[in-house]
Amino acid sequence: MRFSFHRAALAAAAAAALTLGACSGGESPGAGATDDTAATTLRLWHYESANGAMGVAWDKAIEIFKKEHPGVKVEFERKAFEQIQQNAGMILNSEEGPDIMEYNKGNATAGLLASQGLLTDLTSEAQKRGWDKKLSPSLQTTAKYDEKGVMGGNVWYGVPNYGEYVMVYYNKDLFTKNGVKLPTTFAELESALAAFKAKGTAGLGMSGAEYPAGQLYYQLALSKADRAFVDSYQLYKGAVDFHADPLKYGADTFDAWVKKGYIAKNTASAKAEDMGTAFIAGKTPMIVSGSWWFGRFADEIKGFDWGTMLFPGNKLDAGSSGNLWVVPENSKAKSLAYDFIDITLRPEVQDLLGEKGGLPVAGDPAKITDERTRKMTEDFATLLDQDGLAFYPDWPVPGYYDVLVAKLQGLINQSAQPSAVLDALAKPYVDGIKEIQAK
Incomplete structure (x- = not known):
């Protein structure tokens, strides 16, 4: 919600960015997509502060990823939220974008880019890796969009891991x-x-x-x-x-x-x-x-x-869910991006997120030592159990x-x-x- 109240402005910004991208001479969406099984670099962008709950948890995920992918270089860049929001369409319509990035959920943001063909369809990965089992129906709503970019569709274009x-x-x-x-x-x-x-x-x-x-x-x-x-x-x-x-x-x-x-x-x-x-x-x-x-x-x-x-x-x-991990259609390391998303949903990352005051979507509140933080997280778990998120x-x-x-x-x-x-x-x-x- 912290980012949900400026959707009209963001839609206009993203639409403008898409227009610029279309006029920039860059290749069309998907033109950069290749067989990425041999990729040796993962370019990752997010906008969480280094000492915030999400920033700490994603650093842990990067650490785990590096250990499990010793031959892969992670090129991480911390971007400003507005920087990504205002330029996402133009960036993703070029060859200069990341392989995976954090992006805002909703019709005017992730939905807009999905409807423009700029985001990868993650449906098969969600089913194969069990993301569709870990996330409650209301959390999945902001991850899935229809052909018009309206949330609650049938196609996965992002994966949330906090709420x-x-x-x-x-x-x-x-x-x-x-x-x-x-x-x-x-x-x-x-x-x-x-x-x-x-x-x-x-x-x-x-x-x-x-x-x-x-x-x-x-x-x-x-x-x-x-x-x-x-x-x-x-x-x-x-x-x-x-x-x-x-x-x-x-x-x-x-x-x-x-x-x-x-x-x-x-x-x-x-x-x-x-x-x-x-x-x-x-x-x-x-x-x-x-x-x-x-x-x-x-x-x-x-x-x-x-x-x-x-x-x-x-x-x-x-x-609702928090923001989404999305994989640009032009990503040259999609398999690595899927592996990273999977790591962010593991218990060790989710539990760390909860301990730092975030709201994990697949964590164990009992692992949180601070009483006030644990209470807030338990209440969120109650909402998820009763499918109580109403956007x-x-x-x-x-x-x-x-x-x-x-x-x-x-x-x-x-x-x-x-x-x-x-x-x-x-x-x-x-x-x-x-x-x-x-x-």
């Missing part, structure tokens, strides 16, 4: 100080919010100027949703009625929480950073946001005890993130009624799907 999800972060000390019980059900969550309001505190931190408002609206809707709704909303497998539950419930409940003072109206203009730093400062009992905050909170929160929990009562939560509210169509931000601000500052907000959310959603399906 992300939206949860509740809570300040244990504020709960204790105010005599409020930690909630385990949705009803108890509303009781906790009411208890904090009675003490003069808005129980839920919020950011109306960025993604947190959309995530809360979606979490509330998901409390009344099932997998069929998610498939309809995200994958266009059925009609979506914005004036019926679960979306109506999401908007109505969000509005009610503002009216009751559970969410402060002055957070309509707050950024996600404002919400996060308020939690770090110990001013906020709870926030609803993603696992991407976890490492920062662990590093910066010093003055109070805190924890995480799944959104009380939900079986579905916003979340993100802005994913269905390009540009929808900006729509969600602008319209949900109306609920926070009370300038719009829920029915009007739902009207404003419905039209661009429907129009966007028509555009995609007309390709």
Whole structure:
């Protein structure tokens, strides 16, 4: 999710890059593909920081790869995320690209490149190596695309090996100080919010100027949703009625929480950073946001005890796989790239990822020694076991993130009624799907 909110811009950038690539005189996709069984070099790109969970885990994977392929040279380059995103099409349409790289999942990114013929079909490798058995159905959704580049298709174009999800972060000390019980059900969550309001505190931190408002609206809707709704909303497998539950419930409940003072109206203009730093400062009992905050909170929160929990009562939560390992169609070392992907899914790499605070897709939470990290990872494992990842509210169509931000601000500052907000959310959603399906 940390990268999912700029998909329209990324789509435009990738499309522009593809145009440049087509005009550059480079060979067409697949022109560089050869029999690579004798390849002696693997060119690998990713954009994870050296001291981050993924960076540490991928370094371990490279170490293992080198030991098992003594005659192969690994040429690793750490790239900036935006560098890859903005130039991926042009790079992959040339002979200058890597043999394997990390790339963002979603229709406007990996799906776009797949639809342009720039990524290798990994379906047979996924079946042969058992990747299709290791990854839950919801994780596979972002790895597989159809001919139009829409996720949830039948062809594997990438392999994820970590995940992300939206949860509740809570300040244990504020709960204790105010005599409020930690909630385990949705009803108890509303009781906790009411208890904090009675003490003069808005129980839920919020950011109306960025993604947190959309995530809360979606979490509330998901409390009344099932997998069929998610498939309809995200994958266009059925009609979506914005004036019926679960979306109506999401908007109505969000509005009610503002009216009751559970969410402060002055957070309509707050950024996600404002919400996060308020939690770090110990001013906020709870926030609803993603696992991407976890490492920062662990590093910066010093003055109070805190924890995480799944959104009380939900079986579905916003979340998805992390980014993907993709193999460019022009790769000259595809067999080596497949071997590397396989290594990243091994227990020794997955368990290291979990120990460092990442969210492994095939790890053992019991191997994690830090209690708080283990709890977060166990909750993610629970989501995977119940196929509970429901992606993100802005994913269905390009540009929808900006729509969600602008319209949900109306609920926070009370300038719009829920029915009007739902009207404003419905039209661009429907129009966007028509555009995609007309390709």
